[in-house]
Amino acid sequence: MAQQLDDRRVAHRASRPRHRMLIPAALLIGVLGGATWVLTNNVEEEPAAMLGASDTVDGGIARINGILPLESDGWVPPSNGAALETAVPDGAHRVRVLLELTALEPEGIAFSAADYFVDGLGTGEPHVIWASPSQHIAEQGETIDATLVFEIPNKALALVLSDDGEARLSLGTDHHTAGQ
Incomplete structure (x- = not known):
């Protein structure tokens, strides 16, 4: 009987969805990707002189x-x-x-x-x-x-x-x- 309980616990753990680990990983990738985009695309250029100005x-x-x-x-x-x-x-x-x-x-x-x-x-x-x-x-x-x-x-x-x-x-x- 004890062996059956252990087998059910192992089977239960194996059937758990693994997406619980994917969510934090996806969030981390998203944050890192967003930070990289901000750093590479947020370069401020000098504003252009208005038409006719020097x-x-x-x-x-x-x-x-x-x-x-x-x-x-x-x-x-x-x-x-x-x-x-x-x-x-x-x-x-x-x-x-x-x-x-x-x-x-x-x-x-x-x-x-x-x-x-x-x-x-x-x-x-x-x-x-x-x-x-x-x-x-x-x-x-x-x-x-x-x-x-x-x-x-x-x-x-x-x-x-x-x-x-x-x-x-x-x-x-x-x-x-x-x-x-």
């Missing part, structure tokens, strides 16, 4: 003087415009960004259009497809008036012109084509 760059300041959609602008590049002759993909549009850089420091500003890209939600970081000038070194007191053309998605949000360094200049929303 932002600092190495050697001086930068500001956007205009953002013009090429579809309604009528602008034609003065030279080397082959990159703009291709069709714009569905769901995107091209914008011409008028960037002004002023060298304030004795070392001046070394400008390279290839350093600039558009950052924002849904952009995929488009880089310049046409620029004039493409490179220039401005001495103290000199201003560079650069024209940068980008191809950006129609539904992108919170667009910022960035050089992956100090510059973060807001592009506003006026160039958007209302999701067309």
Whole structure:
């Protein structure tokens, strides 16, 4: 009889659900995963300078003087415009960004259009497809008036012109084509 009781206890323990251990393990994994996400995705970026305001760059300041959609602008590049002759993909549009850089420091500003890209939600970081000038070194007191053309998605949000360094200049929303 005692052997039967022991056999029933063993059988009872074996039939208990093992999910009691899974719940605390799942909670622990969830907490650790959430903490990891917060640590990796909660990096605060400097806010972008408002459209038309100046932002600092190495050697001086930068500001956007205009953002013009090429579809309604009528602008034609003065030279080397082959990159703009291709069709714009569905769901995107091209914008011409008028960037002004002023060298304030004795070392001046070394400008390279290839350093600039558009950052924002849904952009995929488009880089310049046409620029004039493409490179220039401005001495103290000199201003560079650069024209940068980008191809950006129609539904992108919170667009910022960035050089992956100090510059973060807001592009506003006026160039958007209302999701067309």
